[in-house]
Amino acid sequence: MSPDIQANYPVIIIGSGPSGSAIASELTRAGVRCLMLEAGKYYPRHLFPRPEIDYYSQIYWGGGIELDTTARNGIMRGKAVGGGTLAYQGIMYRFDEFVYQSWRDLSGISYFTEEDMQPWYDRAEPLLHMAPVDERYRNECSRIFLEGHRKLGYQAKPELRAQHNCQWDRGNDCIMCLGGCPLDSKGSMPHTVLKRALRQGLHLIPEFEVDQVEVKAGSIICRGRYRRDRRMSFSCRRLVLAAAPLGNTRLLLKSGFRDRLPALGKNFYIHAQWFHFGLFDQEINAHKGPFQVYGSQDMRLRRKGIKFENTFAPPAGLAWLYPGYGRRHHAFMRRYRYVSCIESSIRSFHPGTIRLDRNDNLVIDCGLTGDEYRRTREARNMAYQMLCSAGAREVATSCFSICPHHFGGVNMGVDGGRSCVDPEFHLHGFRDIYCADSSAFPGATGLNPVFTILALSIKASQQILKEMA
Amino acid sequence: MTSKYFTPAQLQVFNRIGDIIAPGDGVLPRFSETGLIHQIDRMAAYIPAQDAAGLRLLADTLRFMPDLAIRLLLKITTLNRYFPGPVGANLRKLNLGLKGIVFNLYYSFPDDPSGFSLRIREGISWDGAIRTRPAEPDDLPALVEAANPLNRDGSAR
Ligand SMILES: Cc1cc2nc3c(=O)[nH]c(=O)nc-3n(C[C@H](O)[C@H](O)[C@H](O)COP(=O)(O)OP(=O)(O)OC[C@H]3O[C@@H](n4cnc5c(N)ncnc54)[C@H](O)[C@@H]3O)c2cc1C
Numbered sequence: 001m002s003p004d005i006q007a008n009y010p011v012i013i014i015g016s017g018p019s020g021s022a023i024a025s026e027l028t029r030a031g032v033r034c035l036m037l038e039a040g041k042y043y044p045r046h047l048f049p050r051p052e053i054d055y056y057s058q059i060y061w062g063g064g065i066e067l068d069t070t071a072r073n074g075i076m077r078g079k080a081v082g083g084g085t086l087a088y089q090g091i092m093y094r095f096d097e098f099v100y101q102s103w104r105d106l107s108g109i110s111y112f113t114e115e116d117m118q119p120w121y122d123r124a125e126p127l128l129h130m131a132p133v134d135e136r137y138r139n140e141c142s143r144i145f146l147e148g149h150r151k152l153g154y155q156a157k158p159e160l161r162a163q164h165n166c167q168w169d170r171g172n173d174c175i176m177c178l179g180g181c182p183l184d185s186k187g188s189m190p191h192t193v194l195k196r197a198l199r200q201g202l203h204l205i206p207e208f209e210v211d212q213v214e215v216k217a218g219s220i221i222c223r224g225r226y227r228r229d230r231r232m233s234f235s236c237r238r239l240v241l242a243a244a245p246l247g248n249t250r251l252l253l254k255s256g257f258r259d260r261l262p263a264l265g266k267n268f269y270i271h272a273q274w275f276h277f278g279l280f281d282q283e284i285n286a287h288k289g290p291f292q293v294y295g296s297q298d299m300r301l302r303r304k305g306i307k308f309e310n311t312f313a314p315p316a317g318l319a320w321l322y323p324g325y326g327r328r329h330h331a332f333m334r335r336y337r338y339v340s341c342i343e344s345s346i347r348s349f350h351p352g353t354i355r356l357d358r359n360d361n362l363v364i365d366c367g368l369t370g371d372e373y374r375r376t377r378e379a380r381n382m383a384y385q386m387l388c389s390a391g392a393r394e395v396a397t398s399c400f401s402i403c404p405h406h407f408g409g410v411n412m413g414v415d416g417g418r419s420c421v422d423p424e425f426h427l428h429g430f431r432d433i434y435c436a437d438s439s440a441f442p443g444a445t446g447l448n449p450v451f452t453i454l455a456l457s458i459k460a461s462q463q464i465l466k467e468m469a
Numbered sequence: 470m471t472s473k474y475f476t477p478a479q480l481q482v483f484n485r486i487g488d489i490i491a492p493g494d495g496v497l498p499r500f501s502e503t504g505l506i507h508q509i510d511r512m513a514a515y516i517p518a519q520d521a522a523g524l525r526l527l528a529d530t531l532r533f534m535p536d537l538a539i540r541l542l543l544k545i546t547t548l549n550r551y552f553p554g555p556v557g558a559n560l561r562k563l564n565l566g567l568k569g570i571v572f573n574l575y576y577s578f579p580d581d582p583s584g585f586s587l588r589i590r591e592g593i594s595w596d597g598a599i600r601t602r603p604a605e606p607d608d609l610p611a612l613v614e615a616a617n618p619l620n621r622d623g624s625a626r
Contacts, residue, residue: 006618006619006625007618007625035618042610042613044607044609044610045603045607045609046607051511051577051578051579051580052573052576052577053508053511053512053573053574053577053579054511054577054579056512056573057511057512057514057515057516058515062516062517063512063515063516063517063520064512064515064516064569064573067561067562067565069555069558070557070558070561071557071558071559071561071562071565072558072561074565081613167601170600170601171598171600171601172598172599172600172601173597173598173599175597176597176598176599177599182599182603183599183601183602183603184603184605184607190609190613191609195609195612198609198612198613198616199612202616203616203617203618204613204616204617205617205618205619206613206617226619226623227621227623230622230623232623287595287597288597314597315576315577315578315593315595316572316573316575316576316577318576319568319572319575319576320565320568320569320572320573323547324547325489325490325491325543325568325571326489326490326492327492327494329490329491330491330492330493330494330497331494333497333576333592333593334494334496334497334592334593336593336594336595337593337594359519361517361519399561399564399565400561400565
């Protein structure tokens with residue numbers, strides 16, 4: 001081992017979100033010594049950053065959001081032990097034939113079918129406690145959402161959520177858990193899947209940002225900075241990339257993989273989520289109790305690449321999203337409790353790109369075309385109809401979209417010229433580097449991705465174990 | 470309190486911008502009156518260096534401009550949809566950046582001894598809460614600590 005290498009491991013995993021956590025859990029269960037490197041901090045549940053300003057700044061990359069080149073879309077990506085799942089809403093979907101058909105078309109990978117993926121979902125399901133929210137707890141915002149769908153003739157159903165014991169009857173509000181759930185009720189990775197891995201002997205270094213990967217004969221070196229300024233390197237026999245689309249792509253581009261992976265950074269997709277607000281005469285109290293309880297589940301909407309969600313935002317987030325400023329804006333905020341909200345999530349069908357500028361900063365082009373914007377307007381009009389039919393006297397749409405779901409950049413496929421990861425989860429041409437996280441998705445999905453990231457990562461783990469044997 | 474990232478003169482400019490974005494309405498206070506600008510490092514410490522540099526440059530440029538000019542500039546940023554390509558994108562970025570600073574400080578209710586945060590909180594009747602505590606003790610911090618092969622200074626354990 002060369003003197004600048006701190007230690008050598010059979011497997012290093014970069015990133016501690018659902019993919020990194022699931023792979024760490026599977027490999028350590030089989031007795032493999034693994035090291036996980038995570039750029040973000042570990043926050044114990046009693047030390048989650050609390051005022052909104054602090055959690056946007058601290059648990060997300062870029063100080064909260066990273067804007068794309070149009071500044072219409074703000075990417076939100078978690079930076080903490082647990083990745084995006086510290087902030088997520090725990091909504092779980094098994095993808096169906098509709099998604100897998102499009103993935104097969106894009107990737108040429110034949111196991112993307114409901115049937116072939118089912119065993120992997122079945123293995124992921126017991127890792128988290130999943131259940132819909134009991135109807136008794138739905139608030140007025142949920143009622144408006146449901147009623148609006150009914151009036152427009154669309155189906156909406158309770159979402160399956162990874163959470164338990166939230167104790168809404170004792171006055172708890174899920175909106176408080178957007179910066180981390182202090183009750184451990186939300187199925188975030190640190191106290192579920194990752195905890196298993198830790199108990200099984202996983203080594204974990206938080207606050208370690210890997211900035212270079214170097215492949216040498218028989219070993220892979222990960223170089224980076226620990227706690228911002230200590231430069232260090234670790235080596236491994238096998239490397240798992242689980243740093244999500246922007247993290248993996250940036251790392252591979254910086255490390256010079258573009259020559260061997262011509263598709264690197266090319267097939268990037270998002271769900272652009274727009275908030276539609278309705279101001280009512282009566283109190284709605286959308287921030288109380290559970291939120292994001294229902295979602296549209298209607299094939300006609302899915303074919304259009306539209307999903308409605310019954311979400312809301314805490315005050316600073318809402319103030320930022322709501323258009324305008326000044327006294328009118330104050331007047332709106334003074335009516336915070338009278339606001340209902342429907343979010344439309346627009347699935348991008350056209351690939352965008354991720355590249356680096358001269359200073360190695362990310363340049364994100366979401367690739368949205370007139371088609372995506374047309375569907376955005378269509379969804380906005382539907383949301384307005386739903387809100388107005390329930391009695392909203394004013395409606396407005398957020399001044400930008402947030403994008404908490406992003407996919408690709410290191411996409412899977414059989415063709416090494418058009419994709420980066422082969423069906424057995426290796427980077428094309430690199431047998432010892434694996435990837436099964438959201439960056440490997442061949443396209444957008446229109447549905448919430450975490451359940452599938454877990455399933456795919458468990459499948460990848462079996463592949464890694466097979467090759468190690 | 471002073472800022473590690475902005476000079477007092479730059480903070481003054483943000484206060485002037487803040488007073489246009491959050492002018493107060495009798496119940497809600499004017500932004501500059503709250504003194505919340507002095508908590509700007511809570512976010513400045515985490516924004517990318519080039520964004521912070523852009524904000525400093527903006528503040529230095531606006532420093533000697535009258536309020537009316539700043540008001541006009543803000544108005545133009547809201548008209549971004551009429552400007553195609555990078556011009557529109559930069560206007561949007563500016564709009565979101567400035568609104569982000571002001572509203573994040575104003576509506577996050579950070580601890581503030583002068584009581585303005587509380588006044589804003591009450592002004593919008595915000596009462597989101599987690600009222601219970603977890604029953605189980607938290608064994609995760611010890612697990613995470615034990616899993617780290619490095620000491621805090623980076624030396625091997
Ligand atoms: C507010 C919000 C709500 C959401 N709600 C839902 C939901 O209800 N249901 C759902 O399915 N999905 C939801 N999502 C999306 C979901 O959280 C992400 O899709 C998912 O976490 C992606 O998993 P991943 O393993 O691919 O990457 P991530 O979870 O993003 O983890 C990647 C990790 O890698 C780390 N990293 C990056 N670069 C480096 C580097 N160079 N060195 C070391 N570490 C690095 C990051 O800090 C991060 O912790 C939500 C997201 C957000 C932000």
